[in-house]
Amino acid sequence: MDFKKIEKKWQKKWADARISKASDKSKKKKFYCLEMFPYPSGFGLHMGHARNYSLGDTFARFKRMQGFNVIYPMGWDSFGLPSENDAIKKGIHPIKSIEENIETMKSQMAALGLSYDWTREVATHDPEYYRWDQWLFLKLLEKGLAYRKEALGNWCPSCNTTLANEDVKQGKCWRCDTEVVQKKIEQWFVKITDYVNPLLVGLDKIEWSSHLKALQKNWIGKSQGIEINFKLFDSKEILPVFTTRPDTLYGCTFVVFAPEHPKVLDLVRGTKYESEVNDFLKRTKKLSELDRISKEKAGLFIGKYAINPVNNEKIPIYIANFVLMDYGTGMIMAVPAHDQRDFEFAKKYKIPINVVIQPKNQKLDSKKMQRAYTEQGILVNSGKFNGINNLKAIEKISEYLVKKKVARKITNYKIRDWNISRQRYWGAPIPIIYCDKCGVVPVAEKELPVKLPLDVKFGKKGTTPLATNEKFVNAKCPKCKGKAKRETDTMTTFVDSSWYFLRYCDSKNKKQIFDKNKVKYWMPVDQYIGGIEHAVGHLMYSRFIVKFLKKLGYVNFDEPFMKLLNQGMVNLGGIKMSKSKGNIVDPMEVINKYGADTLRAYLLFIAQPDTPFEWSDKDVQGIYKFIQKVVSFADIKENKDKKTYIETIAQRKIEAITKHLENLEYNKAMIELIDFSVKLEKYPTKYAIKIFLQLLYPFAPHISEETWSKLGEKKLIALSEWPKIDKKKINESAEKAEQAIQKTREDIYHIIEITKKKPNRIFIYVIPPELKQYSALEKTLSDEFKANVKVFASNDPKKKDPENKAGKAKLGKPGIYLE
RNA sequence: GCAGGGGUGCCGGAGUGGCCAAACGGGAAAGACUCAAGAUCUUUUGGCUUAGUGCCUACGCAGGUUCGAAUCCUGUCCCCUGCACCA
Numbered sequence: 069m070d071f072k073k074i075e076k077k078w079q080k081k082w083a084d085a086r087i088s089k090a091s092d093k094s095k096k097k098k099f100y101c102l103e104m105f106p107y108p109s110g111f112g113l114h115m116g117h118a119r120n121y122s123l124g125d126t127f128a129r130f131k132r133m134q135g136f137n138v139i140y141p142m143g144w145d146s147f148g149l150p151s152e153n154d155a156i157k158k159g160i161h162p163i164k165s166i167e168e169n170i171e172t173m174k175s176q177m178a179a180l181g182l183s184y185d186w187t188r189e190v191a192t193h194d195p196e197y198y199r200w201d202q203w204l205f206l207k208l209l210e211k212g213l214a215y216r217k218e219a220l221g222n223w224c225p226s227c228n229t230t231l232a233n234e235d236v237k238q239g240k241c242w243r244c245d246t247e248v249v250q251k252k253i254e255q256w257f258v259k260i261t262d263y264v265n266p267l268l269v270g271l272d273k274i275e276w277s278s279h280l281k282a283l284q285k286n287w288i289g290k291s292q293g294i295e296i297n298f299k300l301f302d303s304k305e306i307l308p309v310f311t312t313r314p315d316t317l318y319g320c321t322f323v324v325f326a327p328e329h330p331k332v333l334d335l336v337r338g339t340k341y342e343s344e345v346n347d348f349l350k351r352t353k354k355l356s357e358l359d360r361i362s363k364e365k366a367g368l369f370i371g372k373y374a375i376n377p378v379n380n381e382k383i384p385i386y387i388a389n390f391v392l393m394d395y396g397t398g399m400i401m402a403v404p405a406h407d408q409r410d411f412e413f414a415k416k417y418k419i420p421i422n423v424v425i426q427p428k429n430q431k432l433d434s435k436k437m438q439r440a441y442t443e444q445g446i447l448v449n450s451g452k453f454n455g456i457n458n459l460k461a462i463e464k465i466s467e468y469l470v471k472k473k474v475a476r477k478i479t480n481y482k483i484r485d486w487n488i489s490r491q492r493y494w495g496a497p498i499p500i501i502y503c504d505k506c507g508v509v510p511v512a513e514k515e516l517p518v519k520l521p522l523d524v525k526f527g528k529k530g531t532t533p534l535a536t537n538e539k540f541v542n543a544k545c546p547k548c549k550g551k552a553k554r555e556t557d558t559m560t561t562f563v564d565s566s567w568y569f570l571r572y573c574d575s576k577n578k579k580q581i582f583d584k585n586k587v588k589y590w591m592p593v594d595q596y597i598g599g600i601e602h603a604v605g606h607l608m609y610s611r612f613i614v615k616f617l618k619k620l621g622y623v624n625f626d627e628p629f630m631k632l633l634n635q636g637m638v639n640l641g642g643i644k645m646s647k648s649k650g651n652i653v654d655p656m657e658v659i660n661k662y663g664a665d666t667l668r669a670y671l672l673f674i675a676q677p678d679t680p681f682e683w684s685d686k687d688v689q690g691i692y693k694f695i696q697k698v699v700s701f702a703d704i705k706e707n708k709d710k711k712t713y714i715e716t717i718a719q720r721k722i723e724a725i726t727k728h729l730e731n732l733e734y735n736k737a738m739i740e741l742i743d744f745s746v747k748l749e750k751y752p753t754k755y756a757i758k759i760f761l762q763l764l765y766p767f768a769p770h771i772s773e774e775t776w777s778k779l780g781e782k783k784l785i786a787l788s789e790w791p792k793i794d795k796k797k798i799n800e801s802a803e804k805a806e807q808a809i810q811k812t813r814e815d816i817y818h819i820i821e822i823t824k825k826k827p828n829r830i831f832i833y834v835i836p837p838e839l840k841q842y843s844a845l846e847k848t849l850s851d852e853f854k855a856n857v858k859v860f861a862s863n864d865p866k867k868k869d870p871e872n873k874a875g876k877a878k879l880g881k882p883g884i885y886l887e
Numbered sequence: 888g889c890a891g892g893g894g895u896g897c898c899g900g901a902g903u904g905g906c907c908a909a910a911c912g913g914g915a916a917a918g919a920c921u922c923a924a925g926a927u928c929u930u931u932u933g934g935c936u937u938a939g940u941g942c943c944u945a946c947g948c949a950g951g952u953u954c955g956a957a958u959c960c961u962g963u964c965c966c967c968u969g970c971a972c973c974a
Contacts, residue, residue, distance in 0.1 A: 238970090279891045279968080286890060286970050293974085311974060324974095365972080390972040400974045408888085409972055442888090482973055603969080673912075675900080682899080690912050693927095739901065739911050746911085 071663030075770045079178060087132065087786045088183040090139035092586055099136035100590050101128040102569055102629075104598030104606070105143045105190075108169035109150065113176040115638040115645050115671075115683070116599070118655040122668040123635055123677050123734065124597045125182045129766040130729050133790035139590055140183060141572040143190035144170055147198070147561045149227055149243060152494040156527040162494045163522055166193060176656060181664045181769055188575045192564035197571065198496035199517030200581040201563050204613070205488075205499060206510055207620060213259045214488075216508060220328075221487055223251035229491045230255055232560060233484050234287075234605040242601075255489035256498060256557070260612050264288055264481050266626065267611055276632045277678070280603055287604040289482025294466050295397065296475040298323055300335075301373035301382055307331070310396030310480055314469065315461035316403040317378045318450040319424035321414065324367065324386045324400050326393035327352045332370065335385070341371040345387065352389055365390050365413045376401075377474040378465070379451065388413060396480055404440065405432070411440035424450050425458045486609065488560050493524060493533035495558030503545035503552035512546055518554070532556055566609040567617075569593055569628060584622060593629045595732075600634035607632070633732050636680040638671075645683070653683055665768035666692045672767055673738035694742055698764065698771055701748065701757050702778035710751040712800065717747055718759045719798050722791045725763045738767060754779065759791045 082088070103124040106117060128140035144166075151162035151169075170191065177184065190197055208214040221230040226246035230253060235242045260267075268288055271281050293312035300307055309323060325332050327349050336342045348368045367388030374385055390409055391400055404414035404421040414421050421434040425445040432441055447453050447461050456464065469475035489498070497518045499511035511518055521540045524533040534556040535541055545552035567581075573590040574582040607629070614628045637644045640651040658667045670691040675681035721744045728737035744760055758779065765772035765785050776785040 277891085282891050283969060289970090289973065291973070309974080313974075388972095390974095392973065395973045402974085407974070409974080412972095480973080482970090600969090684899080684913070686913055687899080694912090736901070742911055 071665070071770070072660075074774050075179070075181060075664055078770045078773045079181060081773075081784065082183060082786055085784055085787065087784070088140060088185045089187070090141070090185045090590075091137060092589065094137040096135060096137035098590055099131045099138045099595075100569075100593045101131060101138060101140045101595045102572075102593045102597070103142070104596075104602065105145050105565070105568060106173065107145045107148050107150070108166050108173055110154070110165060110169050111647055112169070112172050113180070113655055114647075115653055115655050116635075118180060118667060119638055119671045119677075120597055120599070120635050121177065121180060121182050122671045123633065123732075124595075125180075126668070126672060126734065126766040127595055127597075127729070127732075128183060129769060129786070130790070132786070133762070133766070133788065135789065139188070139572065140185055141188040141190075141575075142177065142182070142184040142186070143188075143568060143572065143575075144192065145561060145565050145568075146170065146191045146193040147495045147558075147564055149229075149492060149494065152492060152526070152533075155494075159526075161522065163193070179656065179659055179664060180668065183769075188572045190568055190571050190575050192496075192561065192568065193494075193520075195517045195519050196578065198520075198564065200567075200571070201496040201559060202499040202511070202516050202518055203513060203581060204563070204567065205559065206513060206516075208258055208616070209510055211616075211620075213262060213616065214256060215259070216254060216256050218252060218254045219257075220250045220252050221255055222248045223253070224248055227492070230487055230489060232487045232562070232605070234486075234562075234608065235560075242605075253491075255487050256500075257485040257487055258612075260486045260608070261481065261483060263612050263615055264290070264483060266615050267608065270611060270615070270627050274627050274630055274632070276629075277634065280600065280607075280632065280634060283600075283603040284608060287483055287608065290479060291481075292477070292479050294469065294475045295478045296377060296401065296469060298374040298377060298401070301375055307374055307385075307399060308397045309399045309401045310478065311401055313403070313406070313462065314465040314475070315447065315453075315458040316406045316424055317376070317401065317465060317469075318447075318453070319403040319405045319422045320376055320383065320401040321381075321404060321420045321422055322384045322386055322402045323374050324388045324391050324402055324413075325370075326391040326398040327387050327389060328393040329387070329398045331399075332387055335372050336370050339371050341369075344368060345370055348387065365409065365416060367413060367417065369417070377469065377472070384419070386413075386417070394484065395482065405434060405437070406440050406442055408440045408442065411437075422449060424448060486612075488563055489557040490560050491532050491557055493520075493526070493558065495561060496520070496564065497534070497558055498555045500555040501543050501545060501552045502555065503548060503550060505550055506545055506547040506552075509546050509552070515546075520558075534558070562606055562609050565606050566613040569596075569610070570614075570617075570623070581622070587622075588624055591623065592625050592627060595631050595633065596629040597633045597635060603634075633677060635677050636675065638683055639680055640683045642682070644680075658688065662688060662692045663695065663770070665771045666695050669695065669738060669768045672734040673742070674735070676735050677732060694745065695768060695771055697745055697749070698761075698768070698775060701745075701752065701760070702775045704749075704752045704757070706753050707751050708753060711753055712797075714747060714751040714753055714756045715794075715797050717744065718756045718791075719793050721763060722759065722793050726790070729766070734767075737763075741767070761785060762788060762791050 101124055103120055106113075124140065128138050132138045146166050151165050154160055154165055155162050174186075192198060192201075205214060222233065222236050223230055224241040224244065224246050226244045227241060230251070231241060231248060236248050240247055268285065268290060271284060291312055293310055294314055295308045295310050296314065296317070298307045298309060299305070307323065311317075332345065332349075336345045345368060365388060367386045367390075369384055369386055372385045373382045375381070376383055386402075390413070391398070402410040402413065402419075403424075404410040404419065405423045406425055411421070413419070421437065423432045423434050423437075423441070424447060425441060426432050426448050427441075427443065427445045445458055447456050447458055450461070453461050453465060466475065466477065470477065497520055499516060499518045501509045501511060503509055521534070521537045523537055524540075525536040526533050528536055541554050541556060543552050543554045544550070570582050570587055570591065574586040577583060610628050614623060615626050617623045618626045639645065640653060643649060643651065645652045655667060666688065670688050673691060674684075674687055721740055724740045725737045728734070728740065741760070741764055744763070748756055748760055758776070758781075761772045761776050761779075762785060765776075769786065773785050
């Protein structure tokens with residue numbers, strides 16, 4: 069079987085028939101099927117891509133057959149670090165490597181039989197693309213959503229750039245796994261925090277997995293509580309703290325500042341604590357984020373006291389390494405009796421522990437406590453709130469404090485503004501000019517794009533490649549026309565990818581980011597497919613940008629991706645396939661050996677699409693056998709004996725496979741297909757085979773097309789209509805079954821009558837799938853009859869046919885057998 | 888700690904109230920073909936077994952509902968994934 073030849077042939081025929089073309093002008097209902105676009109890597113497609121795109125292509129082909137006007141585009145997330153690093157190491161300019169890589173990957177995608185509409189292709193390194201990144205940036209700036217500030221940022225020492233919080237996974241760089249350090253640097257931020265509520269509320273509208281939604285919810289980290297004002301002792305100064313547990317306020321025995329809190333130095337200035345505090349700050353600063361977390365709680369009394377507003381107690385003020393500057397107010401009220409961290413700290417520094425919540429019918433002794441009591445309970449030592457359940461007390465004490473004007477209700481979020489600056493070359497330049505006179509000046513919209521110069525030097529220490537091109541750096545101030553310098557940072561590639569799906573709708577537009585009407589027709593994306601690693605990055609940014617564009621009036625929807633499927637990883641040896649681990653199987657090798665259809669069908673069959681699976685060559689061979697069986701259907705002899713049976717099966721398969729595909733249960737659909745093929749082998753009819761091929765086509769398009777044409781079909785299967793259930797056939801079959809059962813019942817009575825014998829057992833051997841009804845037949849027989857007879861029905865001649873069991877009774881044909 | 892998802896035979900993985908000792912694929916065993924291997928095909932693959940259309944034990948564990956439970960309910964144990972000194 070020459071798969072390569074067959075596959076090439078059909079790929080060409082599909083291209084000639086333009087089956088992938090998504091028409092902007094169509095009366096059909098649209099369907100937007102999208103996969104996350106790849107970075108054009110020098111290593112080409114990996115198995116993860118193959119899995120991702122097989123899922124997408126199968127779905128797109130399915131939807132086309134269902135009669136939708138399907139847009140199924142592909143493009144390139146072509147800015148980014150790897151090619152820049154290659155440029156430094158190997159001296160190849162990114163523009164060269166990227167464009168070569170794109171060509172390679174494109175041909176690999178073709179080999180896999182992916183039916184993209186290439187007329188809509190985009191590449192983010194194209195100035196015609198990134199000018200709209202810059203345009204977006206200017207819009208954000210104009211609306212006050214982009215700002216520049218010097219702040220502690222996540223710095224990856226290996227990538228030599230800052231990272232957004234979303235790029236840091238478990239304290240490490242998402243790209244290179246290097247531990248991230250904190251570095252103070254001036255960067256551009258986007259106020260994604262202005263959109264927390266829409267981002268949260270919008271989740272209810274979209275069909276994403278609860279897991280993914282939870283990730284985003286977690287990341288946004290909404291928590292409602294109150295900000296309580298503690299007074300500085302002997303002063304009018306107010307120290308606000310944020311808490312979600314005002315019910316424990318009576319048990320607060322100290323307050324703690326984050327070490328970096330600016331107030332701290334003010335408070336100790338000129339006191340005997342100053343040098344000690346400075347020492348402590350120096351030590352904490354040295355620690356990386358990770359070390360700081362893993363280290364034991366450590367802190368320092370700073371010689372000052374605060375007043376607990378609820379009982380006017382004078383309590384000491386500390387600084388401590390476990391308090392975060394960028395959450396809440398950077399200061400906490402510590403309740404050692406009921407918070408484990410505070411408990412440990414209090415034990416270490418011998419601070420009093422006051423129990424204010426107790427379980428019912430039990431007294432807690434603070435001296436004997438081994439750990440904080442964090443369960444529910446009844447308030448004690450809490451003045452007029454004694455005896456109240458602590459959950460209820462949260463509300464009561466809050467109200468009391470708000471009334472007293474020492475607190476206000478507040479909602480806090482964990483999510484931070486989005487740092488978009490990268491100190492790297494291969495990205496979209498940020499369209500900003502710095503003028504000594506006028507300050508920060510945006511480039512005018514009509515001057516876009518600010519082109520990324522190709523003539524730069526790589527690998528110069530202490531500077532970025534962009535800064536080595538003086539022609540680029542030195543610019544005229546747009547305002548005063550005086551000498552000025554350009555921003556040499558570029559944007560994170562996540563800006564590029566936060567709107568590319570909109571550009572597909574109108575990829576050639578030179579006048580505007582896109583035509584509103586075209587986007588209105590195609591968007592939102594009906595089915596998005598991609599990795600879960602983008603849960604809080606790309607998927608959050610895209611939602612944000614779309615909401616922003618809606619506010620600007622550019623789009624009329626506020627959620628870009630209605631349905632999302634996160635495909636699972638492909639493992640080998642128990643871990644994810646990766647070049648660095650050396651455990652990869654190259655999809656192209658599999659295609660060369662077994663053909664694209666085998667690879668696709670295998671990837672879809674082997675596991676639920678969202679579950680990781682272990683690669684197995686043996687399993688691939690199993691699917692290969694199946695594919696070969698399909699080929700043999702082209703010259704199979706019809707067997708009309710069981711026409712009704714196999715045609716009814718066909719109806720069932722249409723129903724099941726359609727349902728499974730709609731639910732993205734590709735593996736189950738494949739199981740049904742394989743099962744169908746087993747039955748077809750036994751009772752083949754042309755009608756059933758044709759339905760089978762149509763159902764198989766989205767999964768294994770080439771071989772389905774080939775077999776289809778060998779059966780004498782002139783029209784492409786790709787252009788055929790998705791099979792519909794033929795109710796007549798189902799009814800017909802049900803009727804037949806009903807008749808057969810009727811007849812069986814009569815026959816049983818009849819046989820007994822004429823033989824005058826009472827059989828011990830009756831075995832009904834049947835083919836039709838309505839086995840349940842046969843099984844129920846026993847119940848319809850008379851009681852007297854039932855008392856002596858066992859009725860058994862089976863449709864499995866293989867297992868139950870005694871012929872196969874040590875040559876017992878002959879049982880070749882379906883019918884009634886009495887013993 | 889918070890949040891999400893799971894426990895089915897040798898393995899992967901279907902099955903959500905009776906066609907279930909459990910689909911489909913892999914593995915293993917036997918046979919056919921072959922000088923042989925591979926490929927292919929056929930059969931077997933929980934235990935007992937008088938070989939039966941039988942009995943017993945089984946879908947993490949323990950109970951419950953039901954004529955009937957892998958499937959529903961309650962409790963419990965275990966595993967995975969994400970976030971995390973977030974106050």
